[in-house]
Amino acid sequence: MSKAMFIANWKMNMLQSEAEKFCQSFIELTREMGSLADVGIAPPLTAFSCVKNCLKQKPEVLLGTQNVHWLETGAHTGEISPTMLVDIGADFAIIGHSERRQFYGETDARVNQRMLAALKHGLLPIVCIGETESEFRAGKTESVVLGQLRDSLGTATSEQLAKIVLAYEPVWAIGTGLAATPEIAQNVHALIRLKVSETYGATAAKQVVILYGGSTKPDNIEELLACPDINGALVGGASLKADSFAQLIARGRKGDAQK
Ligand code: PGA
Numbered sequence: 001m002s003k004a005m006f007i008a009n010w011k012m013n014m015l016q017s018e019a020e021k022f023c024q025s026f027i028e029l030t031r032e033m034g035s036l037a038d039v040g041i042a043p044p045l046t047a048f049s050c051v052k053n054c055l056k057q058k059p060e061v062l063l064g065t066q067n068v069h070w071l072e073t074g075a076h077t078g079e080i081s082p083t084m085l086v087d088i089g090a091d092f093a094i095i096g097h098s099e100r101r102q103f104y105g106e107t108d109a110r111v112n113q114r115m116l117a118a119l120k121h122g123l124l125p126i127v128c129i130g131e132t133e134s135e136f137r138a139g140k141t142e143s144v145v146l147g148q149l150r151d152s153l154g155t156a157t158s159e160q161l162a163k164i165v166l167a168y169e170p171v172w173a174i175g176t177g178l179a180a181t182p183e184i185a186q187n188v189h190a191l192i193r194l195k196v197s198e199t200y201g202a203t204a205a206k207q208v209v210i211l212y213g214g215s216t217k218p219d220n221i222e223e224l225l226a227c228p229d230i231n232g233a234l235v236g237g238a239s240l241k242a243d244s245f246a247q248l249i250a251r252g253r254k255g256d257a258q259k
Helices: 016-029 043-052 082-087 098-103 108-120 132-137 141-152 180-199 202-207 218-223 244-255
Strands: 004-007 039-044 060-066 094-097 124-129 165-168 209-215 232-235
Touching: 004 094, 004 108, 004 141, 004 244, 016 043, 016 098, 016 244, 039 094, 060 124, 060 180, 082 108, 094 108, 108 141, 124 141, 132 141, 141 180, 165 180, 180 202, 180 209, 180 218, 218 232, 218 244
Parallel strands: 004 039, 004 232, 039 060, 060 094, 094 124, 124 165, 165 209, 209 232
Antiparallel strands: none
16 A cells, blocks of 8 residues: 555634644644655635645645535535635545534435535545444444445446545544544454445455544554554644644654554
8 A cells, every 4th residue: 555645634723824824834844754745734715725825835735625515606605616626726625524424414425426526526535434422332333334435435436436535534533532443443444445345346445545533643643554454544633733743644654654
């Protein structure tokens, strides 16, 4: 598997002034770290241009958004279309994050529509799946995660799958400080990869990037990324400070190198 990927999900945080400060120190802190082509940031849209400008010296950093509409234009007050995201220079879009599923009625069918729209416009979809705490406790992780995977991908072809990143984010681990243990995360990642293999074939399964998300931090990222089926991280809280995100990348790369 190629190099791991580190995606910052800033959620509804960061004013432009804060984003600018973050970028300045992030550039400083990563000066010795080589190319940052394995790093992406999804700021809130209001800080997108600011981050894009501030990271001009690091053009390889991917920039993305936290959602995308499935239509190109129309009467959809408050929504942002994939063509608009391409217009501002976005590279990727996070789709189906559990916060959207929990609080904004996001369904797998919608995730599928958004994913197809993103692909059509050349945006990399990062499709999130993951079980809630009660589902986890009830032993339903496998059926929930595989159900979300099946319905979110829908009729996607193997060519389309090659342009999609998956993110396993157990809801009970998001923002709780309680990350999944490497064993738990690895088991679910292996399960997802197996299902991809059954549906799309062994090559697709080998190549698909599966990120882990949920309370990742510099202290736990190395052991998570040392797991064979974990190909990177979708990072919330720890991505809001330049020093913790830079450290997380450095240690995550170390873990990934142990594979
Ligand atoms: P967290 O969030 O790292 O703060 O747990 C991860 C996410 O929601 O993507």
